Amino acid sequence: MRRWALLLVCLALLGPTVAVALPVAAASNDQAATEAQLKAIAEALKKREAAIGERNRKLSSTEQELQQLERKISAVAADLNSTERQLAATRTRLTELSQQQRQLEQQQQQQLQLLAQQLDRAYRIGQHDFLKLILSQQDPSQLERMLGYYGYFNRARMAELDSLRQIEQDLAAVLASTAEQQQQLQQQLTTEQRQQQLLQEQQRGQKALIVRLQREQSADQQQLQKLRRDQEELEQVLAAIIAALRDEPRLLGLSKQKGRLSWPVPGRVQRLFGSQRSSGVSWKGVMIEAAAGTPITAVADGRILFANWMRGFGLLLVVDHGDGYLTLYGHTQTVIPAVGSTVRKGETIALVGQSGGQTTPALYFELRVNGKAVNPTQWLR
Numbered sequence: 480m481r482r483w484a485l486l487l488v489c490l491a492l493l494g495p496t497v498a499v500a501l502p503v504a505a506a507s508n509d510q511a512a513t514e515a516q517l518k519a520i521a522e523a524l525k526k527r528e529a530a531i532g533e534r535n536r537k538l539s540s541t542e543q544e545l546q547q548l549e550r551k552i553s554a555v556a557a558d559l560n561s562t563e564r565q566l567a568a569t570r571t572r573l574t575e576l577s578q579q580q581r582q583l584e585q586q587q588q589q590q591l592q593l594l595a596q597q598l599d600r601a602y603r604i605g606q607h608d609f610l611k612l613i614l615s616q617q618d619p620s621q622l623e624r625m626l627g628y629y630g631y632f633n634r635a636r637m638a639e640l641d642s643l644r645q646i647e648q649d650l651a652a653v654l655a656s657t658a659e660q661q662q663q664l665q666q667q668l669t670t671e672q673r674q675q676q677l678l679q680e681q682q683r684g685q686k687a688l689i690v691r692l693q694r695e696q697s698a699d700q701q702q703l704q705k706l707r708r709d710q711e712e713l714e715q716v717l718a719a720i721i722a723a724l725r726d727e728p729r730l731l732g733l734s735k736q737k738g739r740l741s742w743p744v745p746g747r748v749q750r751l752f753g754s755q756r757s758s759g760v761s762w763k764g765v766m767i768e769a770a771a772g773t774p775i776t777a778v779a780d781g782r783i784l785f786a787n788w789m790r791g792f793g794l795l796l797v798v799d800h801g802d803g804y805l806t807l808y809g810h811t812q813t814v815i816p817a818v819g820s821t822v823r824k825g826e827t828i829a830l831v832g833q834s835g836g837q838t839t840p841a842l843y844f845e846l847r848v849n850g851k852a853v854n855p856t857q858w859l860r
Contacts, residue, residue, distance in 0.1 A: 812830040
């Protein structure tokens with residue numbers, strides 16, 4: 480059974496919070512058997528779909544507002560990231576154009592100097608009337624040499640004039656391109672400023688919603704129930720993903736990279752694996768403190784399986800590394816690659832944020848092996 484076809488069905492059945500678009504595998508000879516298996520999976524997941532849908536309907540109004548706002552923040556942050564890359568490219572192009580302009584201006588000065596020297600030589604030779612000079616020559620060989628000199632200087636002068644005209648045309652084109660790039664740079668700067676203002680405004684709203692949400696969830700019993708409910712929902716999503724991947728893993732896993740993986744983001748670890756969050760609930764990953772907007776990198780090669788908002792984890796990203804190994808990245812500000820994309824080790828896959836009700840920016844990082852959370856610090860160097 481094709482892995483990605485299964486994964487598409489499994490994730491689609493998890494309800495409206497799971498919006499993914501994965502490539503469907505090509506039809507195989509056992510199409511009928513595959514369709515029967517997919518139908519069986521769909522029937523088996525109906526109850527789970529109903530349960531998750533009921534949870535989503537029970538989201539508080541504040542959680543719904545926070546979810547919508549954090550989706551907007553993610554979109555604006557992605558636009559801002561794209562604009563900043565465009566700005567960098569435009570500045571690089573302006574630097575190249577400036578170098579070309581200096582080179583052309585130097586060539587122009589050199590050509591003007593050569594032309595001036597040739598004009599001076601032509602003037603010196605031309606002190607006598609050309610026709611008179613020819614008629615006065617009695618020695619044919621001397622006359623031939625004089626005609627050669629005149630022809631040489633005339634051709635050289637015309638060549639330098641052509642070269643000078645070409646340089647002036649190139650210089651005019653560079654100046655026009657520079658003006659166009661400068662206008663584009665100004666437009667990009669204006670766009671960046673507008674996006675930054677919008678992002679700051681939305682982040683202020685996010686902080687206000689987080690304060691309100693914390694007041695609504697202040698009771699210890701409510702907080703404990705929330706943590707258990709969030710963990711259960713995450714377990715269900717991961718169980719569906721793992722079930723879809725079990726038959727045909729296409730990546731090599733992380734078993735040979737234990738203790739050699741790079742940290743997804745630099746920063747101080749705020750919460751350790753296994754430490755207590757609340758009564759009866761412990762951390763299944765680590766919380767890494769980092770500034771908002773800090774790039775989050777993939778710890779190893781993999782494929783994006785899930786990228787969506789999830790209660791308790793904010794904008795959550797799940798990367799499949801094959802052979803039952805998954806890494807999770809929570810509370811992100813925005814996700815860079817699309818679901819289904821292949822990512823390389825060290826590639827930026829998201830930006831640090833504080834989605835999901837966090838009071839300060841941080842990254843929640845978790846490592847799973849066949850569905851079981853393991854201590855990620857033993858895998859990182």
